[in-house]
Amino acid sequence: MLILAILVWGFLVGWLAWLIVRGGSFRDVRWPQAVAAGLIGSFVGGLGASLLSGDGLALRPSGLIGSVLGAIVVLLIWGAVQGRRAR
Numbered sequence: 001m002l003i004l005a006i007l008v009w010g011f012l013v014g015w016l017a018w019l020i021v022r023g024g025s026f027r028d029v030r031w032p033q034a035v036a037a038g039l040i041g042s043f044v045g046g047l048g049a050s051l052l053s054g055d056g057l058a059l060r061p062s063g064l065i066g067s068v069l070g071a072i073v074v075l076l077i078w079g080a081v082q083g084r085r086a087r
Helices: 002-021 031-053 061-086
Strands: none
Touching: 002 031, 002 061, 031 061
């Protein structure tokens, strides 16, 4: 059950980050990339924000906001890497 919750959270965070970074509609989202960015960003950003704010590993607002910010950073880096490969 925990794995399903993690996947759903990664889906939501990735989708929100995709809308912030790239804009567009629900149909314009590249779902594999959005979910991967959501999972990676949630792990890195959420964990980092929780530890920096002193919340530890508990589920707190700082970790939730950090998840979205982490996913945004992952999408921006991913876009920059893809842009260099296209050249």
